[in-house]
Amino acid sequence: MSIIGIDLGTTNSAVAATDAMGITTTIAARDGSRTLPSAVYFEPSDEVSIGARAKSMAVMEPERVAMLFKRGMGEKTFLTDGSAFAVDGKVWRPEELSSLVLKKLKQIAEENLSEPVTGAIVTVPAYFGELERSATRDAAEMAGLPLLRIINEPTAAAIAHGFGGGSRSENVLVFDLGGGTFDVTIMRVESDGEMTVLATGGNHKLGGTDFDSAIIGIMAERAQTELGVDILAEDWMFSDARDKAEEIKKELSTTDSVSRPLQTGQRPYMFTMTRAEFENAVADTVEDVSDTIETTLDDSGLSASDLGTVLMVGGSSRIPVFASMLKELFGKEPTFTKNLDEDVARGAAILATKTSGSADPRSELAELAIPTDVASHGLGMTVLKDGEAENEINGLIVSAGTPVPAHGSETFHSVADGQTEVRLRINEGDDEDLAYCRPLGEGSASFGRPVNAGYPIRIDVAYTEEQIVYVQAYDGETGTLIGEVTIKREGSLSGTEKDSALAAISEKGVR
Numbered sequence: 294m295s296i297i298g299i300d301l302g303t304t305n306s307a308v309a310a311t312d313a314m315g316i317t318t319t320i321a322a323r324d325g326s327r328t329l330p331s332a333v334y335f336e337p338s339d340e341v342s343i344g345a346r347a348k349s350m351a352v353m354e355p356e357r358v359a360m361l362f363k364r365g366m367g368e369k370t371f372l373t374d375g376s377a378f379a380v381d382g383k384v385w386r387p388e389e390l391s392s393l394v395l396k397k398l399k400q401i402a403e404e405n406l407s408e409p410v411t412g413a414i415v416t417v418p419a420y421f422g423e424l425e426r427s428a429t430r431d432a433a434e435m436a437g438l439p440l441l442r443i444i445n446e447p448t449a450a451a452i453a454h455g456f457g458g459g460s461r462s463e464n465v466l467v468f469d470l471g472g473g474t475f476d477v478t479i480m481r482v483e484s485d486g487e488m489t490v491l492a493t494g495g496n497h498k499l500g501g502t503d504f505d506s507a508i509i510g511i512m513a514e515r516a517q518t519e520l521g522v523d524i525l526a527e528d529w530m531f532s533d534a535r536d537k538a539e540e541i542k543k544e545l546s547t548t549d550s551v552s553r554p555l556q557t558g559q560r561p562y563m564f565t566m567t568r569a570e571f572e573n574a575v576a577d578t579v580e581d582v583s584d585t586i587e588t589t590l591d592d593s594g595l596s597a598s599d600l601g602t603v604l605m606v607g608g609s610s611r612i613p614v615f616a617s618m619l620k621e622l623f624g625k626e627p628t629f630t631k632n633l634d635e636d637v638a639r640g641a642a643i644l645a646t647k648t649s650g651s652a653d654p655r656s657e658l659a660e661l662a663i664p665t666d667v668a669s670h671g672l673g674m675t676v677l678k679d680g681e682a683e684n685e686i687n688g689l690i691v692s693a694g695t696p697v698p699a700h701g702s703e704t705f706h707s708v709a710d711g712q713t714e715v716r717l718r719i720n721e722g723d724d725e726d727l728a729y730c731r732p733l734g735e736g737s738a739s740f741g742r743p744v745n746a747g748y749p750i751r752i753d754v755a756y757t758e759e760q761i762v763y764v765q766a767y768d769g770e771t772g773t774l775i776g777e778v779t780i781k782r783e784g785s786l787s788g789t790e791k792d793s794a795l796a797a798i799s800e801k802g803v804r
């Protein structure tokens with residue numbers, strides 16, 4: 294029996310395990326590496342390679358390599374042009390690709406622990422909404438991973454860093470800037486170990502990849518002006534530029550100037566970039582990140598001086614400009630977690646062992662409190678304001694910031710005489726204006742008979758601790774359940790699609 298924690302990252306994933314005594318180990322793959330690039334390469338044979346080989350194959354066969362698919366979780370595709378990612382005639386959706394990564398991580402863990410995995414916690418960005426979370430659940434299910442629960446990445450990082458074990462009470466800000474997402478979480482840690490998330494904010498389409506793209510833009514521009522060549526003309530040249538851009542970016546975190554030769558199809562082009570040039574290229578992003586932090590701080594009801602620790606997580610935290618920005622905002626040096634690249638998986642492992650009940654009562658785990666999260670987004674239903682057909686608004690049922698699990702109940706009214714059914718459209722968002730909300734899905738409920746205008750219908754919403762939504766409709770007068778409402782999540786797999794996805798995934802040997 295073994296319990297694991299998984300950080301399913303946009304660019305890198307990791308797996309860790311915590312034993313009954315509370316000792317945590319990041320599990321290394323056979324080659325010794327403790328993080329696995331979240332890249333999938335479809336081999337010409339029926340196998341798929343996950344990890345470093347897949348990432349490097351992007352230069353050779355970009356059309357058979359999928360990367361950054363976490364950015365499309367809950368949507369049909371992750372490709373920025375909106376087209377589907379297909380190999381050998383089969384479309385692979387973000388959750389299916391994630392499922393292959395999970396399958397590989399499970400395999401690494403089982404090889405290493407010599408035992409089957411019996412329970413796992415998978416982490417997601419705090420800012421993930423319901424669609425992304427349920428897609429992550431689907432991915433775990435398709436990978437055959439016995440999922441204990443999903444938790445937020447910053448919460449996991451804070452646990453790995455030693456918060457939640459008791460002793461000090463303070464407010465903590467977790468700044469998590471990874472490869473694909475930016476998350477900021479403000480939490481209160483009590484001296485008895487209790488952790489409560491006060492506010493979360495972020496952007497799930499902002500991360501290290503965007504800094505790479507900014508560098509690629511500059512590379513292309515210069516190669517064009519200086520040599521008259523288009524270094525993005527071919528997919529393989531683009532992949533080469535992308536690899537070099539990432540290398541340059543990483544080195545610029547510790548040096549002032551970096552050079553790399555770029556493929557042009559002819560003679561390589563020597564590209565040089567200074568840290569100042571890089572900082573200039575990402576200045577707007579730094580500004581956005583800083584604004585998001587200030588808004589989140591506002592939402593938490595705290596001021597800058599109320600924060601005890603500012604904890605930096607995620608690979609892109611290594612870019613010095615972010616530490617300087619945090620120092621300016623909070624007047625103190627931020628703290629880095631001990632294992633920047635592994636702490637999310639480690640925190641997940643600690644919590645997995647704790648929640649599975651397998652922890653030894655004498656271990657430190659006994660002291661650890663299970664953290665409470667809050668809903669990262671509000672939830673409402675499309676209703677007619679003042680009964681006017683042209684005046685549709687989002688009728689809020691659960692507001693953002695509500696501790697989860699949460700239940701919300703709201704009574705709405707039928708609008709027409711003789712109405713037999715109501716259409717239920719559920720939205721994610723706090724705003725009354727539907728333009729600022731995201732439709733989650735639709736369902737319907739039937740009264741079973743015609744009712745008059747103004748007849749009450751009660752909508753109950755359950756928001757699980759993983760922030761997955763269930764909706765039920767009741768007859769407002771009799772209190773009977775008028776049909777189970779299945780939310781048809783627009784972006785996710787239907788039952789039969791899931792079955793065929795499962796078949797495709799089990800068929801693929803991962804290596």
Ligand SMILES: Nc1ncnc2c1ncn2[C@@H]1O[C@H](COP(=O)(O)OP(=O)(O)OP(=O)(O)O)[C@@H](O)[C@H]1O
Nearest residue numbers: 302303304305471472473474501543546607608609
């Ligand atoms: N020294 C460095 N300087 C700048 N960026 C770095 C450095 N080291 C790693 N990165 C960047 O960090 C990113 C990966 O970070 P991390 O592994 O935390 O992300 P992730 O967990 O895959 O993504 P997410 O948490 O967004 O899903 C990559 O974009 C990588 O280029």
Ligand SMILES: [Mg+2]
Nearest residue numbers: 302471607637
């Ligand atoms: Mg991460």
